[in-house]
Amino acid sequence: MRTDTTARARLAAAIALIACLLLLPPAVADAQGQVHVVQRGETLSSIAARYGTTVQAFVQANGLSNANFVWVGQRLVVPGGGAAAASGGGGGGVHVVQRGETLYSIARRYGTTASSLAAINGLSNANLIYVGQRLRISGSAASSGGGSAPAAPATGAVHVVQRGETLASIARRYGTSVSALVAANGLRNANLIYVGQRLRISGSGGGGGGAVAPSTGGTRWIDVDLSEQTVRAYEGNAVVRAMVVSTGTSRYPTPPGRFRIYAKYPSVTMSGPGYYLTGVPHTMYFYRGYALHGTYWHNNFGTPMSHGCINLTRGDASWLYSFASVGTEVVIHW
Numbered sequence: 504m505r506t507d508t509t510a511r512a513r514l515a516a517a518i519a520l521i522a523c524l525l526l527l528p529p530a531v532a533d534a535q536g537q538v539h540v541v542q543r544g545e546t547l548s549s550i551a552a553r554y555g556t557t558v559q560a561f562v563q564a565n566g567l568s569n570a571n572f573v574w575v576g577q578r579l580v581v582p583g584g585g586a587a588a589a590s591g592g593g594g595g596g597v598h599v600v601q602r603g604e605t606l607y608s609i610a611r612r613y614g615t616t617a618s619s620l621a622a623i624n625g626l627s628n629a630n631l632i633y634v635g636q637r638l639r640i641s642g643s644a645a646s647s648g649g650g651s652a653p654a655a656p657a658t659g660a661v662h663v664v665q666r667g668e669t670l671a672s673i674a675r676r677y678g679t680s681v682s683a684l685v686a687a688n689g690l691r692n693a694n695l696i697y698v699g700q701r702l703r704i705s706g707s708g709g710g711g712g713g714a715v716a717p718s719t720g721g722t723r724w725i726d727v728d729l730s731e732q733t734v735r736a737y738e739g740n741a742v743v744r745a746m747v748v749s750t751g752t753s754r755y756p757t758p759p760g761r762f763r764i765y766a767k768y769p770s771v772t773m774s775g776p777g778y779y780l781t782g783v784p785h786t787m788y789f790y791r792g793y794a795l796h797g798t799y800w801h802n803n804f805g806t807p808m809s810h811g812c813i814n815l816t817r818g819d820a821s822w823l824y825s826f827a828s829v830g831t832e833v834v835i836h837w
Contacts, residue, residue, distance in 0.1 A: 537580075537581040538578050538579065538580055538581065539553075539554070539578070539579045539581050540576060540577070540578055540579075541573050541574060541575055541576060541577040541578075541579060542575065542635075543575050543753055544633045544634075544635065544636070544753070544756070545573070545636075546571075546573065547561055547562075547567075547570050547571070547573055548625050548626070548627070549624075549636055549637075550573075550579065551625065552623075552624040552625045552626075552637075552638075552639060553637050554581050554582075555639075556581070556582050557625075558570050558625075560582035561579060561581075561582060563582070564579075564580045564581070564582040565579050565580055575753075596639075596640045597637050597638065597639055597640065598612075598613070598637070598638045598640055599635060599636070599637055599638075600632050600633060600634055600635060600636040600637075600638060601634065604632075605630075605632070605760075605836075606620055606621065606626070606629045606630070606632055606638075607629075609638065613640050615640070617629050620638060620640070623638075623639050623640075624638050624639055628758075628760070629760075630758065630759065630760025630761055630762070631758050631759065631760055632759070633756075633759070634837055661701050661702065661703055661704065661726075661740075662676075662701070662702045662704055663699065663700070663701055663702075664696050664697065664698055664699060664700040664701075664702060665698065666698050668696075669694075669696070670684055670685070670690075670693050670694070670696055673702065679704065681693050684702060684704070687702075687703045687704070687740075688702050688703055688740065701740075701742070703740045722738070722739060722832070723736070723737065723738055723826065723827060723828075723831055724737050724831060724832040724833070724834065725737070725795070725823070725827060725831060725832070725833045725834070726834050726836075727748070727750070727757070727813060727833065727834065727835040727836070728836065728837075729750050729757060729759065729835065729836065729837050730837050732747060732748055732749065732750060732804070732805045732806065732807070733745060733746065733747055733748060734746045734748050734795070734813065734815065734819075734823070736823060736826050736827075743826070744819075744822065744823075744826070746815060746816070746819040746823070747804045747805045747816075748804060748805075748813050748814055748815050748819075749798070749801070749803060749804050749805070749806055749807060749808035749809055749813075749814040750807050750809060750811075750812075750813050750814070751807060751809050751810060751811040751812070752807045752808065752809070752810075753807070755809065755810040755811045756811060757793065757809070757811050757812070757813060757835060758790060758793065758811070758835065759835045759836050759837060760790075760835060761832065761833075761834050761835075762789040762790045762832070762833045762834075762835070763789065763830055763831065763832050763833065764787045764788065764789050764795075764827055764828070764829055764830065764831045764833060765788055765789065765829065766787070766788040766829065767786070767787050767788075767824065767827075767828075767829060768786045768787075769784065769785060769786075769824075770782050770783065770784055770785075770786070771783050771786045771796075773786075773796075773812075775810050776810070778810070780800065782799075783796050783797065783798075784796065784797035784799070784817055784820055784821070785797045785815075785817075785820040785821050785823070785824035787823070787824060787827060789833040792811075792812075793811050793812055793813075794812050794813070795812070795813045795815060795820070795823060795833070796812060796813070796814070796815065796820055797815055797816070797817040797819075797820030797821065798814040798815060798816065798817070798820070799817060801814070804816060
């Protein structure tokens, strides 16, 4: 008898628990309908653009105190439960940013302008896009350029030769000719190129994963490759010096884009979240508080370590400080 009573009690408790669970409101999504989990590299602005809503709507729906602060793994209620923009469709499409692309090369691909894409996607800086970012394309642009055709010709791209490529295949990719590539790069033998060689593209779009070089021949400029953790100093298309560096971490990324050095200091004091550094040598600012500078507090070059600046060895920083002047272009890319 006691065993039967215990079994009935357990069954009744289980039924009550199930009933409670069924009566509970849905998880975080609740009436709003959808939850977005923040991914690496996303901002509230890019998330809002993805769902066709505004930053302010996200702030209100989630009770955020700071619209500039979201973290990887954070669960955000999507205002109105809007679904992410679907690719294709009559109202336009979505382009997922690939390594080496810029807003300008994407705009050329779809027959629109960088300013138009920036406006559609709520971008405050046309130079700041990242791999994996989803960009909305206006309806007319999406219908005209959605395929994988090469970008429309525009001068100044640099292509890094990959395994298995030939000069002919590279020329086809950029809609130019072998002879034009030979002339642009001063090649003696069109059949002799090597993996890692950087080829200037005459009249090409920038879809090949390289930096966009300044248009003036012989001009000094600085190439920062975030994927390789390298800095190369150029005079025109010739590499003068290559250096291993440390750029920003995923939490504090170095912004990709095209900038110019606007200030130079032989020594500065830098401070921020968790650090206070005096006597930072040979500092050259290129965007807001972002700079190329010498580094004495670590020797782990080749690995992202900074709060967004570009860390060089003290020797490389001293050399680059002498090489570059205010106004020197700095091209940062993946």
